[in-house]
Amino acid sequence: MTNDRIPIGRFSLMTHLTCKALRLYDRKGLLVPEAKDRFTGYRHYTFPQIEKGIKIKTLCWLGFGLDEIATLLDAEEEGKKDIISDMMRNRALEVRSDILWLEKIEQVLLKPDSAMExxxxxxxxxxxxxxxxxxxxxxxxxxxxxxxxxxxxxxxxxxxxxxxxxxxxxxxxxxxxxxxxxxxxxxxxxxxxxxxxxxxxxxxxxxxxxxxxxxxxxxxxxxxxxxxxxxxxxxxxxxxxxxxxxxxxxxxxxxxxxxxxxxxxxxxxxxxxxxxxxxxx
Structure with a gap:
């Protein structure tokens, strides 16, 4: 193994992405290892892929689905800032809706007996x-x-x-x-x-x-x-x-x-x- 090849376990530690998630991203074509051992099937990543892995993790944290993440990464690569802005704005509206919903739940939970009613x-x-x-x-x-x-x-x-x-x-x-x-x-x-x-x-x-x-x-x-x-x-x-x-x-x-x-x-x-x-x- 060359020095720039990172096994999946170590790559998981570096990006805080689980090996299960990394295998899913591989199947989806979202984050494909640079090399796979023909005999063992072991996945190896490279250092430049760490940044992409962290971006994927951050976008997941923001609530985007895998198809949406693929679109965002493609848009970034192609310099299509309008697509990124629209998707971020739409996600912000969804988050606002979720916040209003959670605030309603909070109001009910804070009222004595109302939740049980x-x-x-x-x-x-x-x-x-x-x-x-x-x-x-x-x-x-x-x-x-x-x-x-x-x-x-x-x-x-x-x-x-x-x-x-x-x-x-x-x-x-x-x-x-x-x-x-x-x-x-x-x-x-x-x-x-x-x-x-x-x-x-x-x-x-x-x-x-x-x-x-x-x-x-x-x-x-x-x-x-x-x-x-x-x-x-x-x-x-x-x-x-x-x-x-x-x-x-x-x-x-x-x-x-x-x-x-x-x-x-x-x-x-x-x-x-x-x-x-x-x-x-």
Whole structure:
């Protein structure tokens, strides 16, 4: 072995990267050893590769995935500073979102008994309701729940506050709601529709906002009290009730936001969850 060849174990000590990680980076083509022994398969690195190893470790620490790290290293090599800046900025936005999420958790944990209250089923007794046909102003797109629903609600209420709506004889007849069009939960790329029931005539001149009629349905319904992040306990209670009473899903679920998060604390938020149902045979 020549003096500039570094065995994987020693290279691991120099870079503080585990041998398991180094083997993965080799398979991914991210950090390929300069030499491999044909007979033993032992990996040997060189001193110039130490800097690259440390860069990879630092980028991992910043939260980038391996594909993103490969893109960043290629961009650095090719002098594409705009790509690096965009990726760093996007990662900073993700970190800010994570910080806000962790701050919410911290606030709950610091309140006496509140963390344990979240573990309870803070949900009213489910009931069967007949929901009449609803005319709604609707906004639908692919996105994430936390960002998209609040954005949609702002756009819908912005339209309601417009002169065009105010001049019409239309009026709002119910709370803003979220309609789930997916068959499974998706953290990103969810098919999200936010709707606002209304009555009367109105000319919708915003291409993003549609007017449509939601059909009459029978639903099983319950009121969940607490932060929006915990609304799944409401749906869990509804599914339990459906199983107990021989009911099957007959349409897309709805979440109705009864009070305003700007006016009440998170623990006082009320969300009515509805699932259209039919009797199983």
């Amino acid at each position: 979240l573990l309870g089923m803070n949900v009213s007794e489910p009931q069967i309701k007949d929901i009449p046909e609803l005319r709604v102003l609707s906004r639908r797109e692919i996105g994430t729940y936390e960002d998209t629903i609040s954005k949609h609600a702002g756009e819908l209420f912005g339209f309601v506050g417009s002169q065009a709506f105010q001049r019409s004889n239309a009026k709002i007849t119910g709370p803003v709601m979220f309609i789930c069009h997916d068959k499974e939960y998706k953290e990103i790329g969810a098919d999200i529709e936010t709707a606002l029931p209304f009555a009367g005539r109105v000319n919708v001149d915003d291409s993003a906002i549609k007017e449509r009629t939601m059909p009459a349905v029978q639903v099983v319904s319950a009121i969940y009290k607490g932060p929006y992040d915990g609304v799944e306990v409401g749906y869990s209670r509804l599914f339990e009730y459906m199983t107990e009473h021989g009911l099957a899903i007959a349409g897309e679920s709805r979440s109705l936001y009864i009070n305003d998060p700007k006016e009440v604390p998170e623990e006082e938020l009320l969300t009515e969850v509805q699932i259209p149902v039919k009797k199983t045979k």
